[in-house]
Amino acid sequence: MALSHAILVSLLDRPQSGYDLAKRFDQTVGYFWKARHQQIYLELHKLAKLGWVHSETVPQRARPNRIVYAITPHGQRALDEWLRLPTEPPNIKEELLIKLFALKPANLPLLLEETRRRLCAHRQRLAQYQQLMQQHYAQPAQLSLRRRGHYLGLRMGILIEQATLQWCEEALQLLMPADPSQSA
Amino acid sequence: MALSHAILVSLLDRPQSGYDLAKRFDQTVGYFWKARHQQIYLELHKLAKLGWVHSETVPQRARPNRIVYAITPHGQRALDEWLRLPTEPPNIKEELLIKLFALKPANLPLLLEETRRRLCAHRQRLAQYQQLMQQHYAQPAQLSLRRRGHYLGLRMGILIEQATLQWCEEALQLLMPADPSQSA
DNA sequence: GGCTCCATGTAAGTTGTTACATGATTCA
C-alpha cells in the first residue's frame, strides 16, 4: 500500500503524469523507494478508481497525450489517515549477507571481490548524495518545513551509505588473508 | 529468488524442517531477511521439485510428522552459481521518509511523535544486537571462516541501527520547535 | 479453561518484476 501513498505525496508538490512520476522515482525519491513505470501506471489507475486522484488528458502534437494526475480532497484525507498509522522499521534484504553466510575457503576470493565491488559502488553513491546535499541543503536549519522533510530523506541516504561503507571496509579487513609482508 | 537461496544456505549448516527454518528466520537470519512459515513451506516444495533439496519424513508420536530437508549436490551447484552473480545494493523502503516528504505544520506533532517512537524501537534493537555480539562474537578475528560470515551479518545490523538512531536524533533536533526557555 | 508450542499446509489477494507493444522526434 505504500507506493500509492508515495505517489500521493509526490502529487502534493504538483500535478504530474505517470511519466513524470517515474522519472522522479528514479531520482530523489528513488534513493529509498524504487518503482518502475508499469507499476506506477497501475497504481495511478487504482488511485483514480478510488477517487483519490483525478486525471486530465493533455493533448500534444506529434507525441502521445499526457495524462496528468492531481490529488483530490478525498485523497488528501486518505493521506492524512495513513500518516497516523505507525511505521515499521524496514528490513534490509541484503543479498550479500546471505552469501557471506555460505562462506567457505573455496568461495572466499569470489566474495572478497564482490565486497570490493560493492565498496566502490557505495563510495560513488555517497559522493553523489553529498554533492546534492551541498547544492541544495547547505543550511538545513534555514529550510522551510517541507524542504526539511526532503533534506531528511537525503540525510538518511548518506548515513546508510556511510554505515554500509564502513561495513565493507571491516569485512575486507576481517576476511582478507593476512599478508605476512605487510605485518610488523 | 533470494529466499530460496537463503533457505539453501541455512540448510548448509544442517538438515532442517520448515518449522525449524521459520524459527531461525525469526532469529539470526531474520535481522536482514524476513519470511513467514507459509512462504518457507512453499519455497521448500519448489526446491524439492527442482531437486535442490531432498526431504525425509520423520514420524513422531502425538505430534504432526516432521519433514526434514537437506541440500542435494545439485542444490550445492545451484548455490555456487548464484554466489557468482553480482549483488545489488538493497533499497531502503522506509515509510517514515515518505511521510516526512508530506511534512506540513498540521502534521508536525504527529511525525515528531512517530520519530520518537522509532528512536526507542531502534535503541532496543541495537541493545539486543550488541548483547548477542558480546555473547557470541567477542573476538571476531579468532572465529572460523563460516562464523565470520555470521558475525558480519550481525555487524551490519548494528551499523544500520546506529545510523538509523543517529538519523532519528538529528530529525528530532531539526524538527522540534525551538523552545525559547531552553536557549541562551 | 485458555494459552502457547509443535507442525503442516491451502487460498486469496497484493505488490512488484520482466517481457512485450506502439510510434513519432531528436540527436549523433
Next chain:
DNA sequence: TGAATCATGTAACAACTTACATGGAGCC
C-alpha cells in the same frame, strides 16, 4: 542508421502477506 526521449500501456509471472484450517501436548 541507430539510439535515446517522450508517453502509455497489457500480460505473465514471481514474491510476499493475510486469513483460514487442523489438532494434540503441556503449562498456569
